[in-house]
Amino acid sequence: MAVHGSEDGLRFAVLGPVQAWRDGTELDLGTPLQRSILAMLLLRESRAVTPAEMIDAVWGEDAPPRALGALRTYVSRLRAVLEPGRSPRTRPELLISVGRGYALRLTGGVLDLTLFDRGLQEAEAARRAGDRAGAAESLRASLALCTGEPLAGAVGPYAEHQRDRLVERRMSVLETLMDLDLELGRHAHVVSELIALTADHPLRERLRAQLMLAYYRCGRQADALATFADTRAALIEELGIEPGPGLTALHQRILTGDPSLAPASLPAADPVRLAPADPPEPARPPETAEPGAGAPELPRPAQLPAAVNDFTGRRQIIARLCTLLSTQGGADGVPVAAISGIGGVGKTTLAVHVAHTLHDLFPDGQLYADLRGYGEEPVAPESVLAAFLRALGLPADIIPDGLAERSALFRSLLTDRRMLVLLDNARDAAQVSHLLPGSTGCAAMVTSRGKLADLAAARLVDLDVMEPDEALTLFGTVAGAERVAAERAAAMDVVAACGFLPLAVRIVAARLAARASWTVASLVPRLADERRRLDEMRVGNLAVEATFALGYGQLSPAQARAFRLLSLPGGPDISAGAASALLALNPTDTEDILESLVDASLLEAPAPGRYRFHDLLKLFARRTGERAEA
Ligand SMILES: Nc1ncnc2c1ncn2[C@@H]1O[C@H](COP(=O)(O)OP(=O)(O)O)[C@@H](O)[C@H]1O
Ligand SMILES: [Mg+2]
Structure with missing residues (x-):
């Protein structure tokens, strides 16, 4: 990825100080207010902004009576900086007037944030293709664009709000990168980075969990446990709360020396070697499997939708779901949680959040299907199974025909693997009963409007509107x-x-x-x-x-x-x-x-x-x- 864009023409930055360059030479963007107006236009990505919105964004409650006049002055100064050669009679081409408002016409790749997003997309594509090293590299390229406090030099309520958002996005990319590095077996390499990050962000539980895992994998169990103790003390002191279920479960597993915490065998992107009529031998335990030798390597599906980054509340029910899914239950030993509640109450969001939280517990991946039980055409279980089988690496032409055959093959492929299956929007128990894993290392979550009381072995969880x-x-x-x-x-x-x-x-x-x-x-x-x-x-x-x-x-x-x-x-x-x-x-x-x-x-x-x-x-x-x- 060409992270630095081209040296010709205009370039803009918002991921650090608000800056602009022409042909590599920095432009003078003037006062903080003028910079703030430019920043807003940049973040709106070519969409028009009305003067009223700009005034609110930049001055907030304290807009002076002559704000509109000042605004027009700033706009015309910005125009002069951006298009110095333009004569007053020709129409601006960059900072254009749209109706009574303004918009900044940008072509792709001249704003650092666009390049940042492009890096994330490339990372996602690489991850889907099983190329975790490539994904990590793209994320690193995106992070390299973050040169300081975002929107530094811009003022006003809009900039403040956007700054918080950009900081949060950068943090979550960093966390994802740390996950990838851990998956890639780079635990020794990331320890020092994680020590610095957790010092700056002591209350971010995900970073703390990553540091615990990195220590553990470096054979530093005592440091891993001390990190938990520090985190717990900090959370209680600062927020009066206990660590969340993910961190607590990890602590527990470190205490008991859970073998599944060892790094997964690599590389997972190896070509699939699957004999049609012959389900693979157990790929576990990973700590003994040598790359390229022994058991065939299955792909590791990661089908979960993105988690919302501003997930709110639901602590008790999350704790309940985490406990339920991490302990064996039900008649055949597979934990299944069936979440029910009215439309819009947050079932999907909750299930996806919990699935991401329990990511480490299911190292062989996550399968997700929207069963569309409330649309006009609920999805047939056969089609869902076909999609799952393909995601597990089965070539399309050897997927068997009937529901029972597909279901049996699905279950045997999951034997001895640790996967989480999320079935969203189920219509009824009949639609999901063939889609549940059968082996104890796996777990499933099902969401539906109505209670799935006749789904054997499922624990029912009712989700109500928010407090x-x-x-x-x-x-x-x-x-x-x-x-x-x-x-x-x-x-x-x-x-x-x-x-x-x-x-x-x-x-x-x-x-x-x-x-x-x-x-x-x-x-x-x-x-x-x-x-x-x-x-x-x-x-x-x-x-x-x-x-x-x-x-x-x-x-x-x-x-x-x-x-x-x-x-x-x-x-x-x-x-x-x-x-x-x-x-x-x-x-x-x-x-x-x-x-x-x-x-x-x-x-x-x-x-x-x-x-x-x-x-x-x-x-x-x-x-x-x-x-x-x-
Ligand atoms: N705990 C939550 N925190 C933040 N946003 C939430 C939460 N629960 C639901 N939402 C938001 O509410 C909307 C509906 O949630 P969704 O999970 O799709 O509902 P359901 O699956 O029950 O129909 C989504 O836009 C989601 O972002
Ligand atoms: Mg839903």
């Missing part, structure tokens, strides 16, 4: 904690109007996040209005639909059209390419629109370049489309 405080925290994480702090009572009214349903809370909070000038209190009458309007049309769940309508109401006509059209295809998700064809837009405009819908929380991005609707929003989008046509 008011959790909902408030989620609202604050998305909309800005300082706003909730300033208007706590109004914020509580808003999350109550959302029925404490996380899906609704997130949409309303995203709407507020896009409007720096709105107060939290101004949302309350808006929600009431939507409810009244919907009532006249007699729709289903008013609290939730009103929040959808509020989110939808903020969209530009082009975004609203895309939102409605994208709901029409039947599949579980849609690629950026297919969306571009459906919307009849070029790839750049399509991506802008898709990403803006993700920003509004009306669309999800489970993996780079893939987009999907929450099923309730898909229904809403289709109905809105029908009404728009009628």
Whole structure:
């Protein structure tokens, strides 16, 4: 990856100080306010920003009466810096006027953040192809672009908020890189890096867990245990809480010298060597298996959707699920947790979060399938099995035909392996019973709207809406904690109007996040209005639909059209390419629109370049489309 972009033309940086260069020479971007305006335009990635948004972003509550005039001055100075040769009579080509607002026209690769994202995409592609060393290299290239405090030199509420986001993203990439390095057997190499990182971020449990594991694999069990003790002391002292279930489980396993903590055998990207009618011999235990010798190496599927980076609350239920899945249960010994709850309550998010938390417990990988039990076409178990078998390295032409045969082969392939299977959106027990692993090293989670009471051996876990405080925290994480702090009572009214349903809370909070000038209190009458309007049309769940309508109401006509059209295809998700064809837009405009819908929380991005609707929003989008046509 050409991380530094080209030396010709313009380049911009936001991952450290806000800077710009032309042909390698740094440009003078002027005062902090002027830099902040440029930073906002850069982060909006060619999307237009209105003057009001800019004023809110840069000055916040303290906008002077002449802010608009000042803003125009800054814009014209920026234009002069960016296009020095332009005569006053020709139209600007970079910092252009769009309606009453402004947008910065960038071509790909001139902003460091774009290159950063590209590195992450390359890493993801490499990881999917089984090339973990390549994935680690791409992540390192992305991290090399982070040259200091992000957005240094920019001021105002928008920059603060974005800075927090960028810091968090960098941290989570670092953590992923540490995981990869550990998987690659580089434990000795990462110890010192992890010592420095945990010193800077003492409360990040994932880093602490990585350090514990690295010590352990270097034969430094005492240091691993001392790290746990330090972490626990720090968490209790700073936050008054105990370490989370992931860290506690790791501690336990280090104490007992669990052999599965040893580094996995490498390389996993070896070509698959599988005899058709002959299920492989156990690939375990890894510590004795030498690379390239002995048991055949199976691919290690990693099919989980991305975890949300602002996961909130649910501590007790997480602890319960972690315990349940890490201990053998049920008649045939495989732990199965069946999570039920209404749409939008957070079942998928919770299951994915727990699956990532328990990553180390299932070193042979994770299988994921959306069974679409609530759509028009629930997926047949045979097709899910075919997909799982392919993910386990079975060539398509030797996958047997019947359900029973596929299921038997699936189970025998999982024998002696430690995998987690996540079955999302199950319709009923019949749809999942053949998809459950049969051997004790594996575990499964199933989510569904209704209780799967007749699923033999499953432990039933009911997921309810959030506690008011959790909902408030989620609202604050998305909309800005300082706003909730300033208007706590109004914020509580808003999350109550959302029925404490996380899906609704997130949409309303995203709407507020896009409007720096709105107060939290101004949302309350808006929600009431939507409810009244919907009532006249007699729709289903008013609290939730009103929040959808509020989110939808903020969209530009082009975004609203895309939102409605994208709901029409039947599949579980849609690629950026297919969306571009459906919307009849070029790839750049399509991506802008898709990403803006993700920003509004009306669309999800489970993996780079893939987009999907929450099923309730898909229904809403289709109905809105029908009404728009009628
Ligand atoms: N604990 C949580 N923390 C943060 N966001 C959450 C949480 N639970 C749910 N959400 C958000 O709520 C929305 C709906 O959650 P989802 O898991 O898709 O619901 P379900 O699967 O029950 O229909 C998602 O946008 C998700 O990001
Ligand atoms: Mg779901």
